[in-house]
Amino acid sequence: MHEMSIALAVVGQVEEAAARAGGVTAVNSVRLKVGELAGVVPDALSFCFELACAGTVLEGAELVTESVPGRAHCASCADDWAVGMPPQLCCPVCGEATAGLLSGRELRIADVHWEDGPARERTREPISEER
Incomplete structure (x- = not known):
């Protein structure tokens, strides 16, 4: 623990x-x-x-x-989203896996x-x- x-x-x-x-x-x-x-x-x-x-x-x-x-940012389309649990790190708008975690x-x-x-x-x- x-x-x-x-x-x-x-x-x-x-x-x-x-x-x-x-x-x-x-x-x-x-x-x-x-x-x-x-x-x-x-x-x-x-x-x-x-x-x-x-x-x-x-x-x-x-x-x-x-x-x-948790929030992420897509470098390709500039979308930000709540990643949730389990984390969704592919952009929900364009589908790219270029996310950077913001928080x-x-x-x-x-x-x-x-x-x-x-x-x-x-x-x-x-x-x-x-x-």
Whole structure:
């Protein structure tokens, strides 16, 4: 499951940014842009993110995933289209296989909301076995 390695990388990057900012006491939410062609299962990523946050400044943070649809462009006729899943990479207008992907492979941190100042007491909730 590569979602765990992705979750650990996101947590690591947010921790580094929080350390550079100084005084961050808690991370409330992280918003990711996830392309539909990125090969990431959002529910699995959310579960792994919760585990990866345990014991860090991100503990209890909400992960918000924003899906980015896959879009392609035909070099021959200049048409743009939603590629869908499974991806349709031949142009629906002229049938040429000269498509270039415009979007859909993204996997990036879009936003992080955190608190700074005096630390507040955080309570840890057990991870539910059912999701």
